[in-house]
Amino acid sequence: MREGSLEPPVRHPLDWNDPDFTNWEKLDAEMRRVFDICHGCRRCFNLCDSFPRLFDLVDASPDEMHGVKSEDFKQVVDACTLCDLCFMTKCPYVPPHEFNLDFPHLMLRYRAAERARGHVEPIRDELGKTDRNGRLGAVASPVMNWAVSEKNGLTRPLMEKVAGVDRHAALPKFHSKTFMLKARQETPEINREAPGFGRKAVLYATCFVNYHNPGIGEAARKVLARNGVETEVLYPACCGMPQLEAGNISKVAEGARKVSEALLPWVEKGYDVIALVPSCALMLKFEWPLILPADAGIKKLSQATFDITEYVVDIAKRNGIAPGLKPLEGGVALHIACHSRAQNMGQKAAEMLRLIPQADLAVIERCSGHGGSWGVMEGNFETALKVGKPVARQAQNAGKAHLASECPLAGAHIVQGMERIADGQAAATQSRHPIELLAQAYGL
Template structure:
């Protein structure tokens, strides 16, 4: 590999079942090798807070080099990583096949895996990662759960901050009274047999967020797909494991991958595509799982059969063409491209989807919102998350659009909260959970 070569980058499988993966001396040596290269390059200075923390550690050390940074301080760098993958995919010139062989996010993941194996995962973090269990319970008491987690209820939120470490001002996801699967069964849709895309079949992977928190994206997706002739089923076999991955629990992620892949296998056999509603979940199915579970053909087959929601709809428009009946949406849309949408390397499919609406007026914001999954909710990170996302909030505020939408369901509320910090009195755009809801409105379907 020569410097500046044009060979396509790739990621190596995670060698998490090898005992050397958890060897602390070998981990420290690799941390020092990689962080020294990052220190010498500094190209990622304006991404997440990991890199400013790293550069400050080096600059404030005795010799201004990585050799005089204490190993214990590397944790500060690791704790700031949100596994967004933007450094690997958009900035780093030293990813494989370059001889430096850098994969910063997966090195941070390895550090967390070593921590988890040695010390376990903290009680609060472990409970927050149990998204299926939490969602199944919370939907049964949704009004109470939503009341207790609302920012206006100071006593409850202060207690939650003490117990779970979630900042009392962070806007937390609401819970639905009924799951997406249940709502879909109650409200069947008719497939448009006259649509150019008639004959397609797809299973919508509900994801934890779509299943328990906000079914609107799944219902809008089903309605738009039915309008375009696509027969759909909605399933949620299990969480994709992203919250577990953030904690370094790679073995549990592998178990989730095998369970979900086995559940979708019969549908793939019958010719169904798989559509993930949330970009992070699509990223897990398409890219992370095959790097973690390298020997399961079902996981590989699922990865090859999975589409991001925006990617799938844009694919219909390009191949068969969309069904007629779209109307303009007044006021325009400020669209935030989420990091895990970008990490799928599929282009700005959400923006392309919005561009399918007649007379589309779309302001695209392609920058990190700062949220980073559960990371941005935590007391230690909340203010930093708002700081990182401030440029996005500023662009959304100045766009003057009637709607704001991100493909990431956690980024949207976080951006709006950042806008309120900029100017609490300014008129705010209406927040929608996904671009598919704009398309559903343009079709006049629910």
């Protein structure tokens, strides 16, 4: 047997319509097979809380893996945030190795099997309805932002009691003007003298940018316009990452078909597709084709999709970057998001910010610990801060004027982690997306 595969990781399609996928006995056998291999390796011990929980179970068993109760597997599954770092960066036994380990997708399979048996977490499902929640939040943004503020001693304890959302966890704020609305009202002027003139791209707004932080989308449009790129903005629906986390694969497939039907006509017209948040780029590029492998449209869309930082770097390499960038005073502590790393494209955010003259970067390549809807739940939030403490410490010690993360949720979580360890020192009050810093360097 090889001690690890020398080939790049390969992911197999998810056969989620096969009855065996949710068969509890066959799932249990596969869980034991994989967990036994993980227990013998332990290379992922410091990535997240899933692996310490697993290893503690095995260590407490009188007969190693054979003595671990199947009902105890759930605590391991519940701690997985589907960050994909074990698969992409640590595990030596991923396909094409004969052990054929895909730990995150096994956790996903377990959640799908739970759902098939009627075991559903209603609160997580409600939190995952990002479009409904975003529309409601936009209509009543002043009231909603007051209610979700972690400083609100009236609503947040009530939210914790009723919905299980930790009262101390930062939650995204809502905007009355969505990115789609702003895009209809103002189109940046295209720089026809720019090296990248002639490129055309559709910005897939994503639920987060559309409802919670339109500034990321506005910055992206302005940077691209400065570089000669004509853009359109579309937001048919959420990419389905929250539903994926909950094991609701059929719902993800439904959303994938809806979004692809809206974006594909633009691809046919020669437009590239740019996702503004790395989790959404990961879904379009990798997860959707694994969920719907026979769908030619999904495959074509995945091949036309870029992450926003990846796209700007591609312009710089192929065409040259438009002039006008000025140094950012004080430097940047840059967190590389897990779902950027899972795209296997390199540190594109760092490459992009190094286009800025006199770039001063402290790059942090480690999980923030947030994990989407998982990280805000009561019982998880403190664990999420613990997992992300090394990131918060590195960001604090870097002493830079700016903090940035490609993942807006991770960025806010890092800020909270830095506040916990500041010990009287100044801590960052906000995190920004790297594309916002590039726009600032352009004076936009």
